[in-house]
Amino acid sequence: MRDVTPETLTQAFADYAAKAGDARTKEVLCSLAKHLHAFVRETRLTHAEWMAGLMALTRAGEISTPERNEFILFSDLFGVSALVDMVNTPPGATSCSNLGPFHQRGAPPLPDGGDLWKGQPGEVMVVAGRVLDAGTGQGVAGATLDMWQNADNGFYAAQDAAQPAKNYHALLTCAPDGSFAFSTTRMQPYTVPYDGPAGDMLRALGRDAWRPAHLHVIAEAPGYRHLVTELFLADDPYLDRDAVFGVRSDLVVPLRRIPGASAPRHLQAFERLPGTVLHAELVIRMARA
Incomplete structure (x- = not known):
């Protein structure tokens, strides 16, 4: 899609998922993309902030073990688990x-x-x-x-x-x-x-x-x-x-x-x-x- 804009990106993501094999998977992931896109637009996320978030996730993966999962901890601390x-x-x-x-x-x-x-x-x-x-x-x-x-x-x-x-x-x-x-x-x-x-x-x-x-x-x-x-x-x-x-x-x-x-x-x-x-x-x- 050549003419994607901040306003049309979310619909473009949903259009790309038209052939999804499972309707519930499509619903969940398209909704996730919708809210992530809205977050970026609302906060006007900078490149430095975006990279800091990615590095935090990278570190989370590096320190996670079967006994300690940093991604689950993030979910808990953000209130998502609750x-x-x-x-x-x-x-x-x-x-x-x-x-x-x-x-x-x-x-x-x-x-x-x-x-x-x-x-x-x-x-x-x-x-x-x-x-x-x-x-x-x-x-x-x-x-x-x-x-x-x-x-x-x-x-x-x-x-x-x-x-x-x-x-x-x-x-x-x-x-x-x-x-x-x-x-x-x-x-x-x-x-x-x-x-x-x-x-x-x-x-x-x-x-x-x-x-x-x-x-x-x-x-x-x-x-x-x-x-x-x-x-x-x-x-x-x-x-x-x-x-x-x-x-x-x-x-x-x-x-x-x-x-x-x-x-x-x-x-x-x-x-x-x-x-x-x-x-x-x-x-x-x-x-x-």
Whole structure:
């Protein structure tokens, strides 16, 4: 096309895609081009700025590994990951939220009442709740919770050679009525990696790299859509400035301190609980498939 202009380039891109084999692929990529072109026109992007962006992407590729993907981090920090989660959350269901880089497949099984604390450092926490049908409010039979969190030092097991393999990772089988309880330690806030180009962006914008303390959960049950989410502690100082925009109101969990003797008696660690423990009550609502 010889006579392309800033005003006709977007249509030219769409015309070039006329023979696309898949309609959805065409729709997504043509829309992406449309918004990229609009961005360049709106900001009147200079050659130097365009090249700086390309070099940031080049550096992102150079430092990315299977354990750390800088492109996913950029998606998180721009809020794109959060927006994909939000637009894909079914009505009435618990909000989707960040998967994060530290999920490990093959988590050890944990029965209802199981113990993740195991006497490790940190404030002892008792977590109890139910998995409910988002439409009926009834307990979901056959629900499992694939859970992971960091230790009291702020590190996940995959980051910390001093921790046992898959420490604070568990696949919990709920009771037939969808209820569950387990003991653990209070999870801690931590920073996303900020030693690469994504961190350069945070510094340029004067932004925090912190994430509030949270428990990761993948909830699954026969006949239901699987749910990837995070549950946040209500007293965390970073709730309103999460670097990856993962916090939603329904994911913030109230906390209270209770006597250890008031915890559910079927906890494996019940006899070893200290005099006072932190207590969190969770409700997880799942949408039917």
